[in-house]
Amino acid sequence: MYADNKFLNELKADADVAVALQAVREREAALSKLLVAFIASGLFFMLFPGTLLGVWNLLQISARGQGASVSSSWIQAHGHAQVFGWVGSFLLGIGFYSIPRLRERAAGTIRAAWFSWALWMLGVGLRWVATVYGWHWRVLLPGGGSLELIALCIFFAIVSRHKPKESSKTGPEPWVWVVMYATLGFLASVTANLVASLQVALRGLDPAFPRSFDQRYLTLLGWGFLVSFVWGFSAKWMSVFLGLKPIRTRFLLAAVVFDLLGVSCAVAGLFAPATTLLLAAAASSVLGIRIFERSERKPKIRGIHRSFPAFVRIAYGWLLIAAALGVAASRWDTSGGLWGASRHALTVGFVGIMILAIGQRILPAFAGMRLLWSPKLMFAGLVLLALGCTLRVSCEVLAYQGYAEWPWHILPASALIELTALSLFTLNMVCTFVRRSGHAVNEAMIVTLPQLPVIASPR
Numbered sequence: 001m002y003a004d005n006k007f008l009n010e011l012k013a014d015a016d017v018a019v020a021l022q023a024v025r026e027r028e029a030a031l032s033k034l035l036v037a038f039i040a041s042g043l044f045f046m047l048f049p050g051t052l053l054g055v056w057n058l059l060q061i062s063a064r065g066q067g068a069s070v071s072s073s074w075i076q077a078h079g080h081a082q083v084f085g086w087v088g089s090f091l092l093g094i095g096f097y098s099i100p101r102l103r104e105r106a107a108g109t110i111r112a113a114w115f116s117w118a119l120w121m122l123g124v125g126l127r128w129v130a131t132v133y134g135w136h137w138r139v140l141l142p143g144g145g146s147l148e149l150i151a152l153c154i155f156f157a158i159v160s161r162h163k164p165k166e167s168s169k170t171g172p173e174p175w176v177w178v179v180m181y182a183t184l185g186f187l188a189s190v191t192a193n194l195v196a197s198l199q200v201a202l203r204g205l206d207p208a209f210p211r212s213f214d215q216r217y218l219t220l221l222g223w224g225f226l227v228s229f230v231w232g233f234s235a236k237w238m239s240v241f242l243g244l245k246p247i248r249t250r251f252l253l254a255a256v257v258f259d260l261l262g263v264s265c266a267v268a269g270l271f272a273p274a275t276t277l278l279l280a281a282a283a284s285s286v287l288g289i290r291i292f293e294r295s296e297r298k299p300k301i302r303g304i305h306r307s308f309p310a311f312v313r314i315a316y317g318w319l320l321i322a323a324a325l326g327v328a329a330s331r332w333d334t335s336g337g338l339w340g341a342s343r344h345a346l347t348v349g350f351v352g353i354m355i356l357a358i359g360q361r362i363l364p365a366f367a368g369m370r371l372l373w374s375p376k377l378m379f380a381g382l383v384l385l386a387l388g389c390t391l392r393v394s395c396e397v398l399a400y401q402g403y404a405e406w407p408w409h410i411l412p413a414s415a416l417i418e419l420t421a422l423s424l425f426t427l428n429m430v431c432t433f434v435r436r437s438g439h440a441v442n443e444a445m446i447v448t449l450p451q452l453p454v455i456a457s458p459r
Contacts, residue, residue: 243298
């Protein structure tokens with residue numbers, strides 16, 4: 001009798017374990033679907049409303065030989081689709097994938113995350129339609145901004161309820177503070193977009209933001225939101241991915257302080273000191289992350305192209321170029337060429353190359369432990385994006401500033417090269433997602449980020 005009871009208890013325990021494992025698998029599958037939805041939507045906004053419209057804008061500008069020959073609304077629609085539709089969707093998707101999986105009651109959280117996804121995509125879509133077509137823009141412009149802010153607030157509400165495990169450490173690691181700062185920059189950017197949309201809807205003649213506001217807003221978007229996120233994630237990942245020495249905490253935190261001061265000056269309209277401070281921030285981040293220092297361990301490149309470390313360093317080179325061009329623009333820009341080149345070097349050269357490099361390193365593992373479909377396609381996309389950005393930045397300075405006429409004929413080619421690069425990235429990610437899940441690469445795992453998106457950390 002005793003043996004029978006023991007056997008029955010063991011069977012019951014095994015059944016409980018099987019049920020628990022099945023629940024974990026179902027939750028992981030549901031979270032992977034959510035992540036893929038955010039990433040797929042981001043790729044759509046990046047390629048079609050974002051890049052294709054940007055290419056069309058540049059073709060029109062090049063044909064007319066004037067930087068101001070295209071509607072400001074269309075230019076801003078392109079930028080909004082790229083920053084919020086592409087990068088914002090990626091960040092929200094990774095955050096939702098990482099945090100809810102640690103909660104005991106994931107079902108309700110996942111439903112809320114899907115609702116946030118729907119609001120975010122609808123908000124970005126309405127904003128694009130309002131600025132490109134001008135259809136009921138006085139309603140759709142602030143409406144889209146409101147939906148984006150609500151979606152982001154849902155994300156923050158879910159993250160704020162996350163209770164991280166107890167740690168023996170005295171506080172968060174330095175990279176966590178950087179990402180927290182970037183997250184506040186994300187919130188500030190979405191809020192500023194809504195406030196400006198309301199003002200334009202009430203007083204504006206068209207859906208474009210005024211130039212005086214747009215210049216300040218772009219600094220907040222670029223340096224207060226995008227750049228700081230890359231710094232935080234780089235501080236967490238690059239020491240292992242590239243085999244670098246541990247970060248220099250003081251330089252990294254100094255970069256955040258310089259960045260905050262620079263963005264604050266830009267918002268106040270003080271662009272000369274702002275650009276100098278942002279250059280100091282870029283230099284401090286490079287020293288803090290040690291990005292250009294020799295690797296002391298073998299880089300983690302299994303499953304991706306071996307050029308990965310080189311392109312990460314190229315991206316940080318573009319960061320320094322963007323900051324230096326910003327300093328030059330605040331002193332010598334006469335027609336928007338230097339400012340435009342600085343922004344392009346920042347968004348495409350730095351942020352874009354980092355997304356193509358890091359995204360193809362971590363997203364396949366997130367989406368059901370897949371392997372990247374084609375490392376060669378990854379390399380081709382990175383080469384073309386770097387080439388297109390080089391042509392665009394150099395020719396924009398020469399053409400817009402009136403130094404030469406021939407660069408006007410090169411600018412369309414640079415746009416088409418960048419479009420091809422992003423198309424290859426999209427193709428590689430889509431093929432990765434649709435293929436059957438493979439074995440883990442054993443170089444990445446999920447770690448928690450207290451009260452913020454959770455990101456990948458190598459073993």
